[in-house]
Structures are given as C-alpha cells and as structure tokens.
Amino acid sequence: MIDQRLLPTREVIRQYRDYRGVADAIRTMVIRGAPAIGVAAAMGVALGMRGVSGAPAKARFDLVAETLRATRPTAVNLAWALDRMRRRLDECSSLDEAKLFRRMRDEAIAIYNEDIAINRRLGSNGAQLVDANPATVLTHCNAGALATAGYGTALGVVRAIREAGKKVSVFADETRPFLQGSRLTAWELHKERIPVTVIADNMAATVLRNGGIDCVIVGTDRTAANGDVANKIGTYPLAVLARRHGVPFYVAAPMSSIDFKCATGADIPIEQRSPTELTQFAGKQITPEGVSIFNPAFDVTPGDLVSAIITERGVAYPPYKKTLAALKSG
Amino acid sequence: MIDQRLLPTREVIRQYRDYRGVADAIRTMVIRGAPAIGVAAAMGVALGMRGVSGAPAKARFDLVAETLRATRPTAVNLAWALDRMRRRLDECSSLDEAKLFRRMRDEAIAIYNEDIAINRRLGSNGAQLVDANPATVLTHCNAGALATAGYGTALGVVRAIREAGKKVSVFADETRPFLQGSRLTAWELHKERIPVTVIADNMAATVLRNGGIDCVIVGTDRTAANGDVANKIGTYPLAVLARRHGVPFYVAAPMSSIDFKCATGADIPIEQRSPTELTQFAGKQITPEGVSIFNPAFDVTPGDLVSAIITERGVAYPPYKKTLAALKSG
Secondary structure (H helix, E strand, C coil), X not given: CECCCCCCCCCCECXXXXXXXXXXXXXXXXXXXXXXXXXXXXXXXXXXXXXXXXXXXXXXXXXXHHHHHCCCCCCHHXXXXXXXXXXXXXHHCCCXXXXXXXXXXXXXXXXXXXXXXXXXXXXXXXXXXXXXXCEEEEECCCCCHHHCCCCCCHHHHHHHHXXXXXXEEEEEECCCCCCHHHHHHHHHHHHCCCCEEEECHHHXXXXXXXXXXXXXXXXXXXXXXXXXXXXXXXXXXXXXXXXHCCCCEEEECCHHHEECCCCCHHHCCCCECCCHHHHEECCEECCCCCCEECCECEEEXXXXXCCEEEECXXXXXXXXXXXXXHHHHC | CECCCCCCCCCCECCCCCHHXXXXXXXXXXXXXXXXXXXXXXXXXXXXXXXXCHHHHHHHHHHHHHHHHCCCCCCHHHHHHHHHHHHHHHHHCCCCHHHHHHHHHHHHHHHHHHHHHHHHHHHHHHHCCCCCCCEEEEECCCCCHHHCCCCCCHHHHHHHHHHCCCCEEEEEECCCCCCHHHHHHHHHHHHCCCCEEEECHHHHHHHHXXXXXXXXXXXXXXXXXXXXXXXXXXXXXXXXXXXXCCCCEEEECCXXXXXXXXXXXXXXXXXXXXXXXXXXXXXXXXXXXXXXXXCECEEEECHHHCCEEEECCEEECCCHHHHHHHHHHC
C-alpha cells in the first residue's frame, strides 16, 4: 500500500507480510478511508490465516480480527470486512492449511475487486445527480481512489462526471488536522488533471456563499439506518453551510458503510485521536506546551441535512430509514 | 514588538527605527490584529516624521502613510490611526523639526495607551453579558493582548470575566492557515493560567453541538455601519453554527474598528494572502506542486447573526445601523 502519511511529497509503497503490520498501518494511517480500511483488514486477516486449519484456525481468526478491529472504531467497513471473512472461514475451516489460506486470500482479493466495481457503479449513479457542465464540486477529506481499493466514492462521482464527457473541477477542503484534502485529494485529482483548488476548512463557507458550487459530495465512515452520516470531522458544519446557501449536499456511501444496526448517529462511536495531531506539525511544536487538546476524528451530520445518499445500488432520498432499507432489501 | 510568526516556540522582540521596517512587519505579520496594526502604523508614522517640518513634512507624511496603508487592506484601524496622525500633523506642521517629531511621537504613544484603556472598558462591558460561572467561551483567531496594545478585545472580555471573580475557560479554534489560535491565543491564555483547549476550526461545530459553550466571542478587523462584521476567515461559519445551536455570538469591536463609511459588509475589501500559507508549513510542502489555492484572509458575518457588538462605549444590539450610530454620537 502507498504510505499516505508521506504524500504528496513522497510516494512510498509499503508491503506487509503479517497481520500486525497491517493493523499498525491502519492505526497510524499509512492507509485510511473507510473502504480502504475494510479491504486492508480483509488482506490482514488472510495474512493471519497462514498455516492454520480447524479449531486453531477459528481461534487464530478471533485474535487477528480483534487486533484489526481495535485499530479504528468509527469506520464500519472494517467490521463489515471482518464479518465477511469470518463467514468465509466458517465455510472452509475444515480444509487443509494451504487450501484454507488460499480461500481466505481469494476472499480478500474478491473484496478488493468488488470495491472498485462498487465505486464505479456508485460514481455512475452519483454523476446523474449533477446536471451542470462545467460542474464544480466541493469536497472534504479524501473519499477518492486512495480511500478505497480504487476509483473512489465521492471522487468516484467526480471521475464519473468526467467520464460522462463533462468538465468538472473541485474545491478541496484541506481537512485539518491530517490534511487529507491538501495532501491526498489534491494529489489524486492533480494526477488525473482534474482542476482542484485547495482551501482551508474555514474558507468553505465563503466559497459556498460566493456561488458557483453545484454540489458538495463527501464520503462516509459509517451511516446510520436513519441517514445520519459519520464522516471526517468538519463534514457537519459543511452540511449546515450547504443548506444555508441552497447547495445540494450528497453523501457517497457504499452499502458496506451503512450500518443498519445503528438506528441513529448517536449510536456511532466517534474516535478521539492523539493530541499531537494538533500540537505538532512535521515535528515542529505549534501549540504552547501544556494546553488541552480536543481532537475528535469524525462528526455526525444529521440525515435531514443530507440531500441524497448515493450507493452502488441507487440513490436514496429522505426519509432515509425507509429508502435505505429498501436499497438493502432490494 | 514581539515577532508573532515565531510564537509559541520562540519569543523574539524586534525593534524598528524606520517606517519601512514597520510596514514590512505589518505586511509579513510580525505584528497582526486590527488594533495592534493601528498602533504600529501610528508608531511607524512617528518614525517617518523625523527631521521634517512644514510642507516637506506633509509630503513625507503622504509617502509614509501610503506605504503603511498599502500593507493590509481589511483592518480599518490602520486607516483610522493614519487619519488621526494626519490631523495631529495638520496642527503641528509649522513647528520646528524636533518639536514636530515629539508631537507625532506623543500622539502615537497616546494611541497606544488609549488602546489599552479602551480594551479594559470594552472587556468590562462584555463581561456583564456573561452570567455563567464557571463560564466557557469559544473564540477564533487571536483578539487578545497580542492583537492590541495590550489586554485584548475578545480576550479582554475573557480577562474581565476572570477579574470579576469568576472562573473562565476558553476553546480556541486553531485558525488556519496562520494558526493565530493555537500559536497565539493558546500562548497568551496559557501564560495567564486561563485554561484553554485548542481545536481545529472544523471541530467548533462539534463543540457547539456538545453543549457547554456559554458564548462565542470574536474580534473584528472592520465592522460596517449595519453591523456586518469582517473578521478572520472562519468567523462567518462559526456565527452560522452558534445560531444553529442557540449560543450567543458576540463581537468585541472598539469604536475605531467600526467603519461608518461602509454601509454594509459588501463595501469591506477582503485581503487575499499568499498561496504559500496553504501550500507550505514550516518550509515543508503540503500540497502537490501546481494546484490552485484560494486564500481569503477574512470573511463577513452578516449582522443578523451577531447577538451583540461590544464596544468601549457600551453594548449595541440589533438593529445595528441605529444602535451603532447612537454609540458614535453618544
């Protein structure tokens, strides 16, 4: 996997041969983005299932899965991928060690490949919501190829708009504190020659007020059954401002990121990350020693601020409790 | 003056003996904050008025004032201080060189001393708006002692709350891109042992939603006659979110920052600053080379989102066109 902590200045590929390495990579954000975390976790499970079979395989799975599950609490794709790998294990645990490993590896690769296909369908569904040409999209964080197995969710919609033959440009919030916008979204779009303008998070209100933004599109780490959307910190204020300025606010959500076990956003655990993300930058101290820090990694946008939720199965509109359930059963 | 670019890790005092040095200091943000810029400009004018008298003094003044005026367009205190120094010059331009310089120097020192007195009165007026004890205030950027001759405007209210015998703590937005919150507000409050918690700008919405914030207090670089408030980029979204969550939004505005010549916020010029504020951090590149940057230094908060404007002459409530005019004439 590409080490996302070093982008955009260095492109370093890291290889892991051990599930603990994958867990560390997720925890330290070598890899991030809910779908990418899910795929990485599946790969981590496969790595962890070498050389076991039968009852020991199930015990090993529990150890591996709990190590991976403990890395980051908010993205539901992680749990989703572990559950899927568990089901696969249940089907093949009686096979010999080599066969069992191959089945687990193949399942992880299937999750990887399906993720790209899902993003393409999602992108195509989302592109149909955007009539403007040229279109200008405002996004937050990175819900792009880097956050997925490839193509991206929110940026998948942007790619699909272009593939439909339209012109599209993007305003990218820099997304403090990890700078996924300025470092990752800008890098990814610039590579594909999609025009991108980076702004500080606190400038999005001015950009929305100035006009010219056709829609806001963001990803999600976990969406509740009622359409409440947990996503990178700063998403909620963006939704409030989009509503104030009459700009549609879209969430690109693969079905794997919708957690039907969470009735509302209040049920979604919000990860608090290290104070050093705010006290230091590139090793340099930027706050006085000894001050307090509050560093929630995500916030929850109430479904009533979300104009539409775009999935690979179609687009859901309010009331989401009903429409998301219909997409699930349909 | 203390070099605010180096805080909080280094406390370096810079001395200037030439108005051009002062102009550079304002432009490069060695010193920033609307009232502090006004005081610095007055001092810069005084430095520039050495060794001149009569008509040459007036010509010199025009050169010095235009150099200083061109440094930063949004803060009206700069123009206000230059106008005041001009009036002083008109009274004393026929004096000999030494006397003229002393009068100009004394006027600059008077502006400095008055600024502190104004902030104390403003702080006392503002503290009366905050009943809670302990009180928790959310602020943006730095409207503190560092932004003024001393004591501060928004943070002057915080100081006055404490001087009234109450407990007070502060949430400080880090304030991208220049980090006035994490570097300056946190430094200033921490030094005075006022508890401060630093958050990224995009976390303020979560803090406001979580409850426990008694009010938002910010400064202003220029407030229009109708109460529209130009202040550091990110103030406007904060006002929108405070309104959404029922939290009072106060602006600490010395009379010198109210521009009665601007009917509305649309008349206030908004400075665009260098892209490097967003593309680099501490010399390190954080965006890919070649992406576009939009970097407005200020935004305008409509007066209808402002709960009260606190001045040294009293507190104004909507409708501001009437109440601010009353404070001016009263």
